[in-house]
Amino acid sequence: MNNQTDKKPHHHGDLAAALIQSGIEILTESGLDQLTLRRCAARAGVSHAAPAHHFDGLAGLRAAIAQEGFDRFRRHLLHSRAQGPQDPEGRIFSLCRGYLDFAVENPALFALIFSCGALPQNQDSLNAGEATAYGLLRETCAPFVPDGTDPQIVETQVWSLxxxxxxxxxxxxxxxxxxxxxxxxxxxxxxxxxxxxxAAAPDPD
Amino acid sequence: MNNQTDKKPHHHGDLAAALIQSGIEILTESGLDQLTLRRCAARAGVSHAAPAHHFDGLAGLRAAIAQEGFDRFRRHLLHSRAQGPQDPEGRIFSLCRGYLDFAVENPALFALIFSCGALPQNQDSLNAGEATAYGLLRETCAPFVPDGTDPQIVETQVWSLxxxxxxxxxxxxxxxxxxxxxxxxxxxxxxxxxxxxxAAAPDPD
DNA sequence: TATGTAAAGTTTACAGTGTCAAATTGGAGA
DNA sequence: TCTCCAATTTGACACTGTAAACTTTACATA
Known part of the structure; x- marks a missing residue:
C-alpha cells in the first residue's frame, strides 16, 4: 500500500514519511485535536490535498502515525529495559518504568496509539521478539511464566497493570x-x- | 454555572439535560467522532447555536457528557457488584467484571470518560462511598488493605489492572x-x- | 394591565476542516 | 525532443465550531 521506504516519489523526496513526521511534531506540540490533514500538509510544505495521494484520508494518516508511534514506543521500551539491572526482575521493572515514562512524555501520541481501531496488531507480532512491542513484553515476561502455562496469562497481567x-x-x-x-x-x-x-508463579528452578 | 436540575428554562423543558442525552445516544450509535455540537442540537430539536447558552463550546458539552457517563458507569458498577456473592472476593470480582462489561458495551462513552482532561475528579471523591466510582472502588478494596497501610496502594493496583x-x-x-x-x-x-x-495483604483476622 | 429586563433560542456570517474532481506540473522513458 | 504518467495543485462543496446581532418568551415590578 503505502511503503514510504525504498521508493523515491517524483517531486517530494518522501512525502509520506514527511507527513508522518509532521504529524508527530504537531501531536507533541499541540495535542491530538490539532492533528489535521491540512496542518500536516502545510508543515510538510505541500498543498492541502496532497496527503490524499498517500493515505486514506485523515483516518489513514492517523493510522500511519500510530504505526510509527508504536515503533518509537517499542524502541523506547528497548532502551529503557537495557538501562537497569539485567536480572528478570530488573528487566521487567525497567520495561514498565519505560512504559510509563513514554506515556508521560508523549501523552498525545500515546493516546493515538491506543485509540480504538488504530492498531494493526496481528498474530505474528506475538512471537516477533524485539521486533514489536508485544514481542518485547513477551521476552521480558518469559522468566515469570511457569512451565506448562500459557505465557499470555502473565503477559496479560503485566501489560494490563x-x-x-x-x-x-x-x-x-x-x-x-x-x-x-x-x-x-x-x-x-x-x-x-x-x-x-x-509468588504467583513458583520458580521451577 | 450550568445547573440543569431544579431549574425550568423558559422555552425548552430542560435543554441542557436533553443535549447531554442526545450526545450519549449519538456516542452509542455512531461513535466519538460523530459527537458534534450541531448534531446534538438537531437531535434535541433546537438550532445549532443553542448549546452555546448551556455549555462552554464543544469541550464543555463533552465534559458534561463525560460527567453524566461517569455517573452511569458508577451505577453500573454498583449494580454489578450487587449481583454476585457478597464476600470480599466476590464483591471485587463482580465489580471488575462490571467494569469490563461497561467498557465493552459502551466503548465510545468509556473512551470519552477517560480521555485526558475530561474528568473533574477532586479529593472529596476519594471518601465519598457509593457516591462516586472511586468511592465505590475504595469500599470494595477496603477488606484487602492491611492494617496501617495506605488504602490507595491496593486501589491503585486493582484499578490499574x-x-x-x-x-x-x-x-x-x-x-x-x-x-x-x-x-x-x-x-x-x-x-x-x-x-x-x-496473598500480598495477609489478612489480620 | 403595561413595561422593562434578562434568559433562551434563532439567524447570519466567517474561518477552518475533510474530501472530491479537474487542471497542472515535472520527471522518466521513447 | 516528445510523450506519458504519477505527483501535486487548484478549486469547489458540505460540514464543523464560534461569535455577533436579533427575536422570542417568561417573569418581576409598577
Whole structure:
C-alpha cells in the first residue's frame, strides 16, 4: 500500500514519511485535536490535498502515525529495559518504568496509539521478539511464566497493570486530585504487585 | 454555572439535560467522532447555536457528557457488584467484571470518560462511598488493605489492572489478533492476579 | 394591565476542516 | 525532443465550531 521506504516519489523526496513526521511534531506540540490533514500538509510544505495521494484520508494518516508511534514506543521500551539491572526482575521493572515514562512524555501520541481501531496488531507480532512491542513484553515476561502455562496469562497481567496505571495517570485519576504529580512515587504500588508475579508463579528452578 | 436540575428554562423543558442525552445516544450509535455540537442540537430539536447558552463550546458539552457517563458507569458498577456473592472476593470480582462489561458495551462513552482532561475528579471523591466510582472502588478494596497501610496502594493496583485490561481489550490488543473475542475468557488472568491481592495483604483476622 | 429586563433560542456570517474532481506540473522513458 | 504518467495543485462543496446581532418568551415590578 503505502511503503514510504525504498521508493523515491517524483517531486517530494518522501512525502509520506514527511507527513508522518509532521504529524508527530504537531501531536507533541499541540495535542491530538490539532492533528489535521491540512496542518500536516502545510508543515510538510505541500498543498492541502496532497496527503490524499498517500493515505486514506485523515483516518489513514492517523493510522500511519500510530504505526510509527508504536515503533518509537517499542524502541523506547528497548532502551529503557537495557538501562537497569539485567536480572528478570530488573528487566521487567525497567520495561514498565519505560512504559510509563513514554506515556508521560508523549501523552498525545500515546493516546493515538491506543485509540480504538488504530492498531494493526496481528498474530505474528506475538512471537516477533524485539521486533514489536508485544514481542518485547513477551521476552521480558518469559522468566515469570511457569512451565506448562500459557505465557499470555502473565503477559496479560503485566501489560494490563502497567497500561492501566499509565492511562489512568494521564487521565488525572491518580495525582491531580492529590496535588501530587510525581508519577514515579505513585508508581510504587504497581511495582509491588509486579513482585507478586513471582509468588504467583513458583520458580521451577 | 450550568445547573440543569431544579431549574425550568423558559422555552425548552430542560435543554441542557436533553443535549447531554442526545450526545450519549449519538456516542452509542455512531461513535466519538460523530459527537458534534450541531448534531446534538438537531437531535434535541433546537438550532445549532443553542448549546452555546448551556455549555462552554464543544469541550464543555463533552465534559458534561463525560460527567453524566461517569455517573452511569458508577451505577453500573454498583449494580454489578450487587449481583454476585457478597464476600470480599466476590464483591471485587463482580465489580471488575462490571467494569469490563461497561467498557465493552459502551466503548465510545468509556473512551470519552477517560480521555485526558475530561474528568473533574477532586479529593472529596476519594471518601465519598457509593457516591462516586472511586468511592465505590475504595469500599470494595477496603477488606484487602492491611492494617496501617495506605488504602490507595491496593486501589491503585486493582484499578490499574482492571482498567488496563479493559482499555487494551477495546484497543484490540487482546482478542482481535487471536480471532478470539470472548472477553470473559480473556479476563481470567486478571482475576488470577486479583487473587494474589489476598496473598500480598495477609489478612489480620 | 403595561413595561422593562434578562434568559433562551434563532439567524447570519466567517474561518477552518475533510474530501472530491479537474487542471497542472515535472520527471522518466521513447 | 516528445510523450506519458504519477505527483501535486487548484478549486469547489458540505460540514464543523464560534461569535455577533436579533427575536422570542417568561417573569418581576409598577
Amino acid at each position: 502497567i497500561h492501566g496505571f499509565s492511562h489512568l495517570f494521564l487521565a488525572g485519576i491518580f495525582g491531580r486530585g492529590n496535588g501530587q504529580s510525581d508519577h514515579h512515587a505513585l508508581f510504587a504500588p504497581v511495582m509491588a504487585l509486579l513482585n507478586q508475579l513471582g | 482492571i482498567h488496563g485490561f479493559s482499555h487494551l481489550f477495546l484497543a484490540g490488543i487482546f482478542g482481535r489478533g487471536n480471532g478470539q473475542s470472548d472477553h470473559h475468557a480473556l479476563f481470567a488472568p486478571v482475576m488470577a492476579l486479583l487473587n494474589q491481592l489476598g
